[in-house]
Amino acid sequence: MKLNELSDNPGATKSRKRVGRGPGSGIGKMGGRGIKGQKSRSGVAINGYEGGQMPLYQRLPKRGFNVPNPKRYAVINLGLIQKFIDAGKLDASSDITEDTLVETGVIRRKRDGIRVLAKGEITAAVKLSVTGASKGAVEAVEKAGGSLTVTGAAEAAE
Numbered sequence: 001m002k003l004n005e006l007s008d009n010p011g012a013t014k015s016r017k018r019v020g021r022g023p024g025s026g027i028g029k030m031g032g033r034g035i036k037g038q039k040s041r042s043g044v045a046i047n048g049y050e051g052g053q054m055p056l057y058q059r060l061p062k063r064g065f066n067v068p069n070p071k072r073y074a075v076i077n078l079g080l081i082q083k084f085i086d087a088g089k090l091d092a093s094s095d096i097t098e099d100t101l102v103e104t105g106v107i108r109r110k111r112d113g114i115r116v117l118a119k120g121e122i123t124a125a126v127k128l129s130v131t132g133a134s135k136g137a138v139e140a141v142e143k144a145g146g147s148l149t150v151t152g153a154a155e156a157a158e
Helices: 078-086 098-103 135-143
Strands: 074-077 114-117 127-130 147-150
Touching: 074 078, 078 114, 078 135, 114 127, 114 135, 135 147
Parallel strands: 074 114, 127 147
Antiparallel strands: none
């Protein structure tokens, strides 16, 4: 088989509909848009318009609140830490801090701190010190014989 012999499966491609190309095409003159009105014009978007009635999104009450400057944590799972220990990139015998995690490439950047979650298994007895951790992560590390200290002011536990 050569490059010039390659072809699509029959019915895989479909030629595009060219509207407004004469009466013989079947979709000439107005091109299937009807006569006059907003929808017949180009560049018109009327999403959410209800014909002058107050739109639904304006009838419903406003609800909720967006925090203007939320804390954004870099999230890491226990399974990934174990994977790096097994690969020899992290030393389980020494203290593992946030800076160590960034230097070894486990995580790209610290952001407002690093938060450890309990996804995956950890078998090594590690001494972790991070900004935040879930209850499950703390329990899993202690179960493996290690310790997890939360240094952050906002101890966010799930």
